[in-house]
Amino acid sequence: MAGDSLEEYYRARAPEYEQIYYRDNPVRRAEIDAEAKRLAELVSGKSVLELACGTGYWTRVMSQTATRITASDIAPEALIEAKRKQYGCEVTIVEADMFAHDFGEILFDLVALGFWFSHHPRQEYDRLFDVLTRRLKKNGLIWMIDNNPPAEGSAEMSCHVDEFGNNYKHRYLSDGKPFVILKNYFSRNDLEEILGRRFDLCSLVYGQYYWSVVLQPSGTV
Numbered sequence: 001m002a003g004d005s006l007e008e009y010y011r012a013r014a015p016e017y018e019q020i021y022y023r024d025n026p027v028r029r030a031e032i033d034a035e036a037k038r039l040a041e042l043v044s045g046k047s048v049l050e051l052a053c054g055t056g057y058w059t060r061v062m063s064q065t066a067t068r069i070t071a072s073d074i075a076p077e078a079l080i081e082a083k084r085k086q087y088g089c090e091v092t093i094v095e096a097d098m099f100a101h102d103f104g105e106i107l108f109d110l111v112a113l114g115f116w117f118s119h120h121p122r123q124e125y126d127r128l129f130d131v132l133t134r135r136l137k138k139n140g141l142i143w144m145i146d147n148n149p150p151a152e153g154s155a156e157m158s159c160h161v162d163e164f165g166n167n168y169k170h171r172y173l174s175d176g177k178p179f180v181i182l183k184n185y186f187s188r189n190d191l192e193e194i195l196g197r198r199f200d201l202c203s204l205v206y207g208q209y210y211w212s213v214v215l216q217p218s219g220t221v
């Protein structure tokens, strides 16, 4: 199952994961920094539920201005890294499978999901959209970021496309351990079409290396 190997991959990769944010590429760095600035403004004064928070890179960005954050991930190895960070607001770190955990009765102003959408099977978007909206307050917002192909370098070739159009790639840890993971890429039009089925697009930033969206469930305004 792709999902199982994806979890295994990120568990193994947790200690080296944040290197992706510090590669020596000024354009890439500028896109991440610009997104961090937009995100800090977006979450100002808000409560946040972060799903698949990983090592807490975006958690720390949001904590500069958010009122409180529940940051969750399925991988204990990633959460060890997240717990090492210092945050600017109250952050509760929870080990949770976002598809199984209910996060209690509390509703949030914003749900954040970084670098997950590209790993999610195309035939299961409704399941993901349910998870993103379930714990959202009325008029709440969803933020997502993910990458475009140049962010991964040309060496990482696709190895397979399944019957749903999901793309699979080889990935290697720094010790050479190989994985095959589901990794889809999206044009601006793809994003508008897929996300527009359930959400109003409050913003869509489509950069060279990254894209980000702010969404609101359709019909809630």
Ligand SMILES: C[S@@+](CC[C@H](N)C(=O)[O-])C[C@H]1O[C@@H](n2cnc3c(N)ncnc32)[C@H](O)[C@@H]1O
Residues within 6 Å of the ligand: 006, 007, 010, 011, 051, 052, 053, 054, 055, 056, 057, 058, 072, 073, 074, 075, 078, 096, 097, 098, 099, 113, 114, 115, 116
């Ligand atoms: C590409 S990383 C993104 C980490 C972080 N959001 C970021 O942007 O730096 C994907 C994360 O999803 C987590 N993950 C995988 N399956 C998950 C699930 N079912 N529920 C919650 N987190 C999951 C992995 O452990 C990993 O930390």
